[in-house]
Structures are given as structure tokens and as C-alpha cells.
Amino acid sequence: MNITLKKIFRSARVLGLCATLGACSDFFDPSQDLIQEREDHYQSLDMARKAVVGAYAGLQEVVEPLVVLGGLRGDLMVRTLSVDESLREIENYSVTAKNEYANPRPFYDIILECNDALANLEKTKQDPQMTEHLYPAYKAELMTLRAWTYFQLAQTYKEVPFITQEVNGFFGDYKPESLDFISMINWLTEEMTWAQKQPILDWTVTDKNDKEILQPWRKVFINRKALLGELYLTAGQYQKAANLLYSCIIDDGQGKDNEEHKCAGITGQLNWRKYWHKIKDGSSTFEQISVIPFQSSQGQTNELSRIFSNASYNDYLLKPSSLAVSIWEKQHSTMSNLPGDFYRGLGASYRIYSEDTVITKFSQGSNYKLDPVFSIYRAADVHLLYAEAINRLNQSDKALAVVNSELEGSPETSGIRGRVNLEIVRMDKLKLDYPDITDERELVEIVLLEERALEFAFEGRRWNDLVRFATRVGKPEWLADRVASKFASSDPDRAEKLRAFLMDEDNWRLDMPMVKLENKDQ
Template sequence: MAKRRQRRTNMKKYTKLWICLLAFGMLSLGSCSDFFEPDQDMVLEKKDHWDTHEKVRRGLIGAYSELQDVVEEMIVLGGVRADLLTVTENFDADLKELNEHNIGRNNSYVDPRPFYDVITNCNELIANVDKALVDPKFSEELRDAYKAEAIVLRAWTYFQLAQTFKTVPVITDPLGGIDGEYEPDMLNLKQMVNWLTEEVIKVADAPKLVWGEDISDQVWDRVFVNRNALLGELHLVAGNYQNAADHFYSAIITDGGGKDDSSFKCNKDETGGSWSSFWFVAGSGSAYLEQVTVIPFSAFRRQTNEIATLFSSVRSGKYLLKPSENAIENWTTEVDTPRDPRGLFGSYGVIDKRKQVTKYSSSTDDVFSIYRAADLHLLYAEAINRAGNPDEALDVINDKLRDSPKSNGIRGRVGLPKIDLLQYAGMEDTPQNLDKLEEVERLLLEERARELAFEGRRWNTLVRFATRSTDPSILADRIAIKFEKADLPAEGIRTKLSDPENWRIEFNMNFLKNN
């Protein structure tokens, strides 16, 4: 955590702006390893910051570069508080607080500053991008494209905060901080979702940026936050299920190049037989087809991805977190099925006689996926099920997405048999008593655990399902069982998490005031 703190941008209103620049040689990108190259010696006067296309481009890249500092928080907050990850004997005090849901105000993993560094950079670009119109190379169409990307990135960032905290301060001023008597509006999740949906819809049809034509530049298509995916999530949380399904479908089909293109389709033939190759090196092979939005890293540029150190006991690993017994049983309890490749030797393994998360390689150049194809398929299934189409949702889980010839479904892609809903529900010949929607909902929660374990998504998934069903036990029981299986006291956890008021964290404004 100390390394991350060193990179933070001060949010107060300076007369000079230190920005994270990329040495890209004007508008062409060299290679995937050239992401987010910082030049710490360059200082730009504010009056000169936005007067050319190149400076606007660098400003947007600077905003995206700040995402590298949010990854660890996303993995930890989305995993440790839920049912699939737990702490090892090497835990520190902050991780112990999260695991036991007794979170102190100064816990380093609930520090919002990395997220506000992204927001501040976006605010600056949104407020100043018009100044670049003095550059003959900078058109109004480009202005609209850059502004849209900044608005969407800011919206995604605020959405992450709103899912974590009870209320979140909204800052839209360029270089805005919280000091003096300034009191920003504080929005809860519902209010935030309403505002963000309006913001993203306004720019949803704006031109998209295209940088470079060579294969090494394709990864830029995967860096910008996918607009349809974000709108789908916002509508899903708001309960607008058909709208959510439409946006997820557009993200998969339209943004994935059409029905006959393998991109984003969960296509079995394109994986090379290796499920675990989907999220490592961006811009190549099956990983490129799976990744929808990623955060890239570059060890060469001293921007290392150290996710694996949280889970590994070898080399420089800290081995702070490990799979819970809940997680392992998700892959091993299905009867009469082949071994799930997403479990042992996929998402976890046994190293040094200890169970360890192996989903992330030891390479410090690996990308981190914000959105990937399987997640979009499962989100689509979740939305279309709640929109009243459980049969279609079950198809997505099993082996197909509507009429897309390239989609093999979530289970079909990894060679697992289709699930028969009657057998899954423990019923034989009484389909008239089967509540398909609720059974598919339960199945989706399990399938998300198998496919997306340890990727930082689980806590928000549990909250979303429990909120929608008005059944806190969906969340509370699963997390209590994590403690029971570890022979630890569980009833206090179950009681606390049975109250939805305890699902989100109080926002500590001192983090933003004490920069």
C-alpha cells in the first residue's frame, strides 16, 4: 500500500499541474509495453496545458494511468469481504478488519484517493478540452470524442465508489479538492446511478477514439471503458432489466464486431484449450477476444502489476489471501460432471502444500480486466432473466447467446455439460411448480462464483442479488459459512450482515482533506 500512496496526485488547486505523461512519439503508439510511461520531470503551466491535440491526448492517458492504483483496492474490497477469499496467517490489521467486517475509518483499503485522482484528471480534461480547438489538427469531432471518454471514465469511477460507500462526495470542478468550507453533494447509490446514467447517455453516441492501426495498438480498443457495458451495469442496479440486457447484448455483439466475429463471444474454438489464458497479455490471441476493458501495466516503465503477490507464497509473494473452502466447493460439488477447468489448476492450485489463487500469473506486465466477455454474458443472463426470460438466460449459461454462431455459452466454452433446471432444483417431473426465474437466479450466483472468482467482483454481486431479492441471507449466510468452514465464530458475522445498513462503508472525508 505504501508504494501506491507514493504515486498519488495531490487534489488541491495548484497553479501548476504535474501529470503522468506517455512518451508515445506524437499520435502513434509504439507497442503494448509503452503504456502510461511517466515523465516525472515535466511540468506544464495550466495556461499551456490544453492548447494542442497532443496535450489533450496526454491528459486523457494521464487519467487512465491513475487506474493502475485502484486495482489492489478493487481486488481486496471485492474479494475479502465476500465468501470466496479469506486471509492467510500473514494477514495485516487492515485485511483482518475487512475479513471480519469490522472496518476502521482509517483502513488503508478504503482510502478513496486513488479513485479521486482519476476523477480529478477527468474533471480537468472535461473543463478544458475546448481550448485545444485552436490547434488546426484538433476538430470538434475529436473534442467530442475526448470529452465523452473522460465523462465515461469518470462515471465508471464514481460507480465503483458508490457501490463501496454509503454516500460519496461528488466533485466535478477541475482540480477540485475538499478544503476550507467547500461541502460537496453526497450521493447514495441510487442517486449516483441516476446521475451517472444521465451523464453516460448524453455521450453514448459520441465518436470513439481510434489510435493506431498496427496490431500492437489494438489494445487501446480495450483500454477505454466500454460504454454499453457501463450503461448495462447502471440499468441493472436500477432495476431497468430490459434496458440493461439490451446494452449488455450490444456490448457483446455490436462492440464485439458483429455476430460472426469471435470477439467477446465466449467462443470455445478460439481459446486454444486454455481457459486461463484469457486475461494476461493484452492485444494477442484469445486474451484479446476475451478482454473488453482492461487496465494495462508495464514493468519496463516501472508500472508493475503486483496482484499475484497478494496470493503467492513464492518469489516475492506476500501470500496474504487464499481461496476459501466455499470457493473450492463451488467447483467440486457438481455430480457426474468432468473436472471444472476454472477450479483446480485454473483459478487456484496447491503450492508449497498451501492452497493459493493462481488465476494471476507472476508477470508484472499482465493486464487487469475491468470487463471481460464471460462477465458480460453472465450480466446479460442476469438482466434477461429478471426481464422475464429465464429460458434465454439458461441458454447463455449453458451453450449459446441468442443466434450468435460464435457463442458457446459460459459452460459450453469450457466443455461442461448443460444444466437441466429441473435436476438442479431437485425436482423430477413437476415443472409446473418450478419457479424458473428464481432457480436461474440462484444458478447465476453460483456460476458467477465459478467463472469470476478472485477478480474483485464478488461482493458487489452478492449485494446486488440480495438487494434485488430483499433477502439479506443471500449475502449473510454465504459469508457466515466461510467462517464456519474455517472453524471460526460465524453467528456475529451473520447477524451483522443480515442488516443491509452494514453492507456499505462510511466515507471518511479526512482522506480527501488531508492530502
């Protein structure tokens, strides 16, 4: 692909994302000339805006691999009778360089766009509109997007080629250094420590009546405190993680009763399903902090509906494992006094259609005009990450309270389980259920890992959750046993072989398929 075509495709993607995010202003006007010669780039604040939009638009391309790799390698998702070779490889932990879901190029497209913008951002200072306040805000936004993207790669691959300068792909003698997981986390933490302290971009648009409205970019920009808090948690810096994650909930939530940052009660399954959809002409608000939006009317297709739905025009490639279903079924509702997680399980996260068990989190199936969104961070995620951090700080009772009913200092929060009317998890019962475990922190780890299964199944988080918990407690069997269990009844020999394979932590991450990166123009 030549450079002109690359610019055209990038511009089309920018305009599509702009259409998704709200009404028009001068910035969102598609009549503007977005295809510029290189020497004309970054001469103004307007071009800096376009650079940020273009980089963020690339996130739509990474949703499918994140969900498939993060779900199918875990314990909550299995293949249907599909003969898709890439999916078969993933489920068998034999991923080759040709696997379409393990292609890192879409991630590097985002990284290279961020690098290009960061390398040239200084030029925008010649525009008087690029103030001393705005410049670090733009720089921090690009650094945050790049850090989040590298974080996803680091969790997927054993070693990740590390590029921060302006380059046009992998050519000739250019061979970037590769970083292992620990080295990458350390660098990302350092980057985000600076970025988190910078001003936030506050973009607004005007509607057709010139009435100023808040532009949904506040939901598209990745929350810096949540990202840095998760990085600190991954690095074992628990106090710093707890401080930032709590601040994300309380301070970024603009108070203790902000609906986007609190967990305070769901009125029914319809509300739960709305978490992943754009409703009519407004963005999804329920507990969503940072999202990747889609809009089918603008040609932005979220392929997850095709992968999960069993409707005739879809492929129905992946479905819930029987283990996933059983986790919801064994819950006990305090409202109905019957077993089952009625808010998040059957009828919400999955349904039965024509005798098929179908994942419905990203499906369109109501009278609303729905466009699935992919959640980068939502309130329950930040709450549970915070609970992980304080649990490691020997505050297991407070961590369990976050799961059950409350967040200290936030009376408006009902807890992860409280908001869906499930019975609380009691420490005394945990000790009876796991008599061989004497460390209360480890008991709470078990609760947190299962609660994340109930809350985030099929969203692409599960594999990374399993790796993080198993690594922290130093028990690879936490991962190996859970993943093997999804085949235990249907194919015991396969389950045992898989367990033995996954007991080796070196098998938890993939080899980077460098062949996918060596020629960017193909």
C-alpha cells in the same frame, strides 16, 4: 507535495502507460514536454490526448483495493495466517478510516483529472485538428472513465462526495454534496446515456517499420455500452440493460464471431490463464473487452502477485476459501465424465504449492513473459449481465441458455458452461433441488450467482455481485448465508455473528473516510 512534483509524477505515469500500450508515434514519444504550466494546458489536440492518457493511467492505482475489498468481504476469499491489520479489519467487517485498502483517494485522483480535463476541453477547439467529430469523442471518453470510477465508489461507500467541477482536492470551506447509492446511479445513468451515443476515439500507432497497427487503446477504453448496460441493470431498467448489453456483444464485437466478445470454447487451462496476462509483446485478447494493463519492465507493478503468491519474495496474504474450492470441485465435466471444473478451477484460478492453496489468476508462472492485466469487462461478464437482464424480463429459458450453450442470434457462441465443457443446468432439476422456490426467475438467479463465482472468483467482483443479487430478490440472507458459510466449519460462533451482522443491509457499505481526502498534498 507541491504542484510541480504532482505534474512530474503524473507525467511519469503517462509515459509508463504509453510504453505498456504499444509502439511509438509522435504522441507516444517520451521526448515531448509533458510538464506544462497551467496556462499552456489544453491549447491543442495533443494536450487533450495527454489528459486522457493521464486520467486512464490512474486506473493502475485502484486495482489492488478493488480486488481486496471485492474479494475478502465475499465468500470466496479468506486471509492466510497474515497479521496484516487492514486485511483483518476487512475480513471482520470493522474497517476503520486508516485502512489502506479502503482509501478512496486514488479514485478521486482519477475523478479530479477527468474534471480538470472536461473543464478545459473547450480550449482545444482552437486547434484545427480538434474536429467536430473528435471533440465529443474526447468529452465522452473522459465522462465514461469518471462514471466508471464513481460507480466503483458508489458500490463501496454509503455516501460518496460528488464533484464534477474543476477543484484541487478538498480544501477550506469547500464541502461537496454527497450522494447515496440510488442518487449516484441515477446521475451516472444520465451521464452515460449521452456519452454512449458519441463517437469512439480510434487511436492508432505505427510500428518501427511505419506499418500502421491497431493500438491497444481499444481495450483500455471502458466499453460504454457495457457500463451503461450494467448501470441500467443495477437500476432495475432491465429492457434497456438487455438492449445495450446485447449490442455490446454483437455490434461492438464486430460480428458474431469476434473472439473478444464471444464465449466460444477454451482449448485448455493455458488459454484460461492467458486471460489475465499480456503475452510477449501483444495485449491479451482472449474474451477481454476492457482491461487495465501493467508492464513490469516499465516499473508498473501489479501488487496482486505479491498478495496472492506464496513464493519466498511475496507475502501470501490471501487465499481461496474452502467454499470457493468446493464450488469448482462439485461441477461435472462432460469431457472427462469426472467431477471438477478443470478449465477454471484447480490448475487455473488456484493451485496447490507446498501444501498452500494459492490464487494464481494474477500470478506469473509459465515460460511466457507475463504481465497481469485487470479485466474491467470481458465477454463472459457481459453475457452473464445480459442473462440477468433478460431473466428479469421473464425470459428465464433464454437466460439459462446463455449460461449453458448459446446466445440467441449468435451461433458462434458456445455458452459460459459450454465453452468449458461442463454439463448444462436444467430447469427441471433446479425445481427438484429447490422445491420451495416456485419463481423460475429466482431459480435462474441462483444459477447466475453461482456461475459468476466459478467465472470471476478473486477478480474483485464477488461482493458487488452478492449485494446486487440479494438486493434484487429482496433476500439479505443470500449474502449473509454465503459469506458466513466460509467460516461455518472453522469457527461456527464467528459465522453466526457474522450472519446476523450482514442481515442488516446498512452494513453492506462502508463509511467514507473523509480524512483521506481533506488534504490532497499529503
